[in-house]
Amino acid sequence: MDLFDYMRSNTMEKEAPLASRLRPRTLEEVVGQQEIIGKGKLLYRAIKADKLGSVIFYGPPGTGKTTLAKVIANTTSAEFTQINATVAGKKDMEEVVQKAKDSMGMYGKRTILFVDEIHRFNKGQQDYLLPFVEDGTLILIGATTENPYFEVNGALISRSVVFELKPLSKDDIKTLIHRAVYDVERGMGSYDAVIDENAADFLADMADGDARSALNAVELGVLTTERSEDGKIHLTLDVAAECIQKRVVRYDKTGDNHYDTISAFIKSMRGSDPDAAVYYLARMLYAGESVTFISRRIMICAAEDVGNADPQALQVAVAAAQAVERVGMPEAQIILSQAVIYVATAPKSNSATNAIFEATQAVREYKATVPVHLQDSHYKGAAKLGHGIGYEYAHDFPKHFSRQQYLPDEIKDKVFYRASDNGYEKQIKKHMEWLHS
Numbered sequence: 001m002d003l004f005d006y007m008r009s010n011t012m013e014k015e016a017p018l019a020s021r022l023r024p025r026t027l028e029e030v031v032g033q034q035e036i037i038g039k040g041k042l043l044y045r046a047i048k049a050d051k052l053g054s055v056i057f058y059g060p061p062g063t064g065k066t067t068l069a070k071v072i073a074n075t076t077s078a079e080f081t082q083i084n085a086t087v088a089g090k091k092d093m094e095e096v097v098q099k100a101k102d103s104m105g106m107y108g109k110r111t112i113l114f115v116d117e118i119h120r121f122n123k124g125q126q127d128y129l130l131p132f133v134e135d136g137t138l139i140l141i142g143a144t145t146e147n148p149y150f151e152v153n154g155a156l157i158s159r160s161v162v163f164e165l166k167p168l169s170k171d172d173i174k175t176l177i178h179r180a181v182y183d184v185e186r187g188m189g190s191y192d193a194v195i196d197e198n199a200a201d202f203l204a205d206m207a208d209g210d211a212r213s214a215l216n217a218v219e220l221g222v223l224t225t226e227r228s229e230d231g232k233i234h235l236t237l238d239v240a241a242e243c244i245q246k247r248v249v250r251y252d253k254t255g256d257n258h259y260d261t262i263s264a265f266i267k268s269m270r271g272s273d274p275d276a277a278v279y280y281l282a283r284m285l286y287a288g289e290s291v292t293f294i295s296r297r298i299m300i301c302a303a304e305d306v307g308n309a310d311p312q313a314l315q316v317a318v319a320a321a322q323a324v325e326r327v328g329m330p331e332a333q334i335i336l337s338q339a340v341i342y343v344a345t346a347p348k349s350n351s352a353t354n355a356i357f358e359a360t361q362a363v364r365e366y367k368a369t370v371p372v373h374l375q376d377s378h379y380k381g382a383a384k385l386g387h388g389i390g391y392e393y394a395h396d397f398p399k400h401f402s403r404q405q406y407l408p409d410e411i412k413d414k415v416f417y418r419a420s421d422n423g424y425e426k427q428i429k430k431h432m433e434w435l436h437s
Contacts, residue, residue, distance in 0.1 A: 018219035019212045021186045022179060023067050025074050031211075032172035033064055036163050043068075043163060050076055054133055054140040056118070056148050056157070059165030062210030065143035068165075069114040072141065078110040079103050085120035093128055100137050111138055118142035119151035126153040133159055145328075167209020174204045176211050180218045181235065188222045193233035199240040206244050208288045217244040261287075266297060270305040274344040281340050282333075291332050295321035298336070302343050309349035309423035316342045347423030355417040362416070368408030401435045 024030045027037055027047060037044045046052045052072060057065040073080040081096055100111035113129075115121070121129075132138045133156065140160060144151060148162055168176075180187045181195045195218070207214035221235045221243040228234050261280055268276035284294060295317070302317040320339035324332040362368075377388025392402040405412055419429035 017216070018180055018188065019215040022176065022183070022215060023070050025071065027071055027075070030064065030067065030071065031175050032168040033068075033165055036165065037068070042161075047072055047075055050078070052076065052112070052139060052141075054138075054156075054160040056140075056142040056144065056152065056160045056162045057165055058144055058146075058148050058162060060167055060209060061145060062207070062212035063165040063167055064211070065165060066116060069116075069141050069143065072112065073114070076112060078112050078139065080112045080114070082114040082116065085115055085117040085125075088115075090125065090128065093125065097132050097137065100132070104137065110136070112141060113138045114141045114143070116143050117145075119144040119146040119148070123153065126156055130155050130159075150326075168207075168211050169209075170201075170204045173207050173209070173211055173214050174200050177203055177214055177218055180215050181222070188219065191222050191233055192231065193222045193225075193235060195235040195240075196237060199235050199237045202237055203240050203244060206288050208290075213244065262297065266301055269298070269301045269340060269344045270348065272344055272348065274341045277340045277344040278337055281336060285329075285333055285336070291324050291329060291336065292321075294336060295324050295339075298339050298343060302346075304353050305348055305350060306343060306346045307349045307352040307425070308428055309347040309420060309425045311424060313343050313346045347425075349420040349422050349425050351418055351420050351425065358414075359416045362411055362414060366408075366410045368410040371405055371408060373404065374406065399435055403436075 027044060030037055035041070037047075043055070057068060059065060069082070073082075079100070081099070083092055083096065096111075096113055100113070103109045103111055115129075118126075129138065129140065130153065133140050140156070142148070142152065142156075142160070148157060177195065177200050181193055182189050184190055203214045203217055207217075217240060218235070221239045222233055224243075225233050225235065225239055261283055265277060265280035265284065268280060281294065285291070299314065299317040299321060302313040306313040317339050320335050323335045327335065372387060373390035373392075375387040377391070390404075392404045394400050394402050396402075407414060419425045419432065421429065
């Protein structure tokens, strides 16, 4: 490295975004992910012993995938090199492999290759890496926001340990926020800024597990906020909301308003008001509600309030939940909107809900026995016990229907399912009446 390279490196380090400057240099500085890198855990031991094998870090943005790779780079005796799958071509990979071979041959040093966004590599690119991972020329560290079992070559997966990184907790992100504001050496401490606790709470909540999002907001707030009369830069709630580009919506995820909004959302779908349902959907998404949680509520509503009036509603809700998981935000909001509108405008019936509730009550109240003719007869000796004798195979009868008794004697006249006159359930009702005619 010449003088100009040294100066350029120093300048880049000083001018780097706050999230980059605050990256931990050691395992002890890492915040969160203790279930993976806590003392005594497999990854912790492997890094400390410098005996790391190929690994894949999988998790949402801002959870520390690149951070862990950088920590490994700072602690390993192996050569460390990095490429980004979004821009790297075959030539780049060939150069990395050749340097790794030279390093091993001349110095006996292993090479760790960190591939960011590894899911962006096509099959051919992933296949190219495989033999060099197999023979130990490269130790692979892959980082991906997508499920690696769907997006990464199965052979690479089988030769790696997959570590799933979870979104950071609110407390973890608050720790990083305070470090960002007050750390003089690597943070914004030299700016003499202070952050209100409610602003720190808001940023930690709105970041939704993404540390980078919170740190970017802190940096923007410090650099753009004028000093107050006391000479300090005050990061207030209003400043925090402006910098993270989300209004302060009355929506505490653990408070009453959270449950009020969810309640209004469900009741709007049940009440067949698509406009209100979409509004509350937007309100929840804007406030940072989990899309998984929202998807779960739509599926429940499809079964509970639509039911067999439109059996397709549950299929739409389930398909939406799966699509949201694969696609992610912001596009997931469109998928959720479609599902919400479908469920809200579908014909309604709670007959299935009432049926299971009434049946459960009967289970509690009556001690009933399965009728003998319905009992299992697929074993030797069943006939001697009388099990299965008298059973009528429905397909042997007109309409593929037998009038035999299916409910236990104790509740033989009970009715649990009462089909409504709405939607497809009207057809079900007609069919059942025809069977019994």
